[in-house]
Amino acid sequence: MMDQVPTSVLSDDLCHLGEGPTYDLTTDTAWWFDIREERLFEAQLGRGSIRVHALGRMASALGRIDAERQLIVAEDGLYIRKIADGAMTLLCPLEADNPATRSNDARVHPSGTFWIGTMGRQAEAGAGAIYAFHRGKISTLFPGISIPNSICFSPDGATGYFADTARAVLYAVPLNPATGLPRGEPEVLLRHTGIGGLDGSVCDADGKIWNACWGAGCINVYSPQGERLRSLSVPAKQASCPAFVGPDLSRLVVTSAWQDMDAAARAGDAQAGCTFLLEVSARGRAEPDVKLA
Numbered sequence: 001m002m003d004q005v006p007t008s009v010l011s012d013d014l015c016h017l018g019e020g021p022t023y024d025l026t027t028d029t030a031w032w033f034d035i036r037e038e039r040l041f042e043a044q045l046g047r048g049s050i051r052v053h054a055l056g057r058m059a060s061a062l063g064r065i066d067a068e069r070q071l072i073v074a075e076d077g078l079y080i081r082k083i084a085d086g087a088m089t090l091l092c093p094l095e096a097d098n099p100a101t102r103s104n105d106a107r108v109h110p111s112g113t114f115w116i117g118t119m120g121r122q123a124e125a126g127a128g129a130i131y132a133f134h135r136g137k138i139s140t141l142f143p144g145i146s147i148p149n150s151i152c153f154s155p156d157g158a159t160g161y162f163a164d165t166a167r168a169v170l171y172a173v174p175l176n177p178a179t180g181l182p183r184g185e186p187e188v189l190l191r192h193t194g195i196g197g198l199d200g201s202v203c204d205a206d207g208k209i210w211n212a213c214w215g216a217g218c219i220n221v222y223s224p225q226g227e228r229l230r231s232l233s234v235p236a237k238q239a240s241c242p243a244f245v246g247p248d249l250s251r252l253v254v255t256s257a258w259q260d261m262d263a264a265a266r267a268g269d270a271q272a273g274c275t276f277l278l279e280v281s282a283r284g285r286a287e288p289d290v291k292l293a
Contacts, residue, residue, distance in 0.1 A: 002218060002233045006279040010043060010253060011050055014273030018255030019200065020061035020073075020106065021243035021275070025286045030245050031070075032255050032275060035060050035102070040072075041275070045245060053086050061106035063114050063290030071133075071290045073116050075102040078133060091292075094118070094131065094138060101127055105149045105200055105241070109180030110157040112291030115141070117148025123166065130162055132181060136293040141182060150201035150211060153180070154224065155285060161189065161209060163198040170198055170211070170226070190226035200241025200255075205283040212239040212254060219254065219278070232280065236272045244284025245277070252278040 016036035023030050030043045040053040040062075059074040062081070072079040077093035095101050095118050106116040113134040120127030123146060130142040130151070146166035153160050157177035163170045171186035192198050196216030201209050208229065209222040217237040221229045236256035245253045258272040266272060 002231050004233050007233075007235060008277045009271070009274050010045075010277045011041060011275040012271075013041070013050075013052065013275075015039075015255065015257055015275065016273065017240070017257045017259045018273060018275055019104070019240050019257075020059075021200075021241055021253050021255050022062060022064075022287050023243050023245040023249075023253070024064055025247075025249070026067065028247065030243070030253050031062060032241075032243075032253070033060055033062075035104075036259065043275075055088070058102050060103045061116070063106075063108040064287065065290055065292060071114065071292070073103045073106045073114075078114075078116075078138075092133075092136075092138060100124065104128065104147065105151050105162075107151045107153065107202070108288050108290045109153050109160070109175070110155075110288050111178055111180040112288060113180030114290045115151045115160065115162070115180070117145065117151060117162070119145065119147050123147055125166065133290070134179060134181060135291070142186065149199050150209075152201045152203045152209065154203055154207050155205055159224070161201060161203070162186070163201070165197045165199065165214070168192040168197060170201075170209075170222075172226075190222065190228075199239065202242050202244060203285065204244065205249075205285050210242050210252065210282070212241050214238050214240060219252065232278060234276060234278070236274055236276070237269050238272060243287075244282060246284075249284030249286060250280070250282050252280045252282060252284075254278060 015034040021032040061073040076096040079088040118128040126144040150163035172189040173186040174184040196213040199212040199214040201211040219232040
């Protein structure tokens with residue numbers, strides 16, 4: 001059964017590959033990316049205003065550093081971006097010597113450690129990895145990933161989640177809550193079956209995992225034990241990633257994409273690439289700031 005919740009279009013600027021939504025509670029601002037078109041969206045929800053920033057490179061995620069700065073995850077490294085003028089300065093390279101890969105899914109752990117996924121530009125098998133940016137240094141956590149997605153963390157920071165969409169598996173891994181680094185091996189939490197694939201995820205305040213199901217036009221909600229609790233309809237088949245937004249973090253922003261759709265497919269999925277707001281009455285969580293050192 002698919003739940004229908006009140007849904008509106010936050011942005012009808014169709015994203016080739018919408019991804020990486022996040023929300024700054026202090027400014028009531030949602031941010032997300034169009035990876036393929038090298039764009040960053042800034043939506044001030046209370047004002048109803050949206051700005052689009054050209055980045056000059058493919059980027060996929062960001063973490064808030066402080067009121068003035070963001071850490072941008074891009075195809076060739078991590079950049080500090082000044083919010084006021086958009087100026088970007090390279091902090092450290094990441095796979096900059098490998099033109100076959102780019103960044104993908106990423107999220108900040110409650111400790112301030114940033115988990116970052118990379119993948120082949122053509123989704124080549126095993127070409128990507130998941131890294132941790134911790135105390136100013138990047139280390140490899142999980143190599144040989146084809147399409148890294150669903151990076152998110154339990155509210156207490158003791159469990160991390162990630163998926164390899166190509167394998168249709170969502171993993172859970174025990175973490176040191178103080179550092180966001182693994183203290184054990186990943187274990188299979190669930191195997192996705194049926195239509196679509198595991199894309200981006202976010203955890204709510206109760207530890208439930210809200211996952212965008214690419215190709216199925218929905219958000220699936222799972223318990224920490226991997227049981228599917230409900231499915232929420234999204235008006236675009238290629239839903240890509242959710243994030244909690246609003247002053248009480250009760251709503252969900254969901255990105256989508258028209259990537260790899262021919263003219264007929266796009267005609268049959270007119271809102272592919274839109275960014276949506278779902279009234280889900282969730283108990284969301286604010287995203288933590290990333291720590292540079």
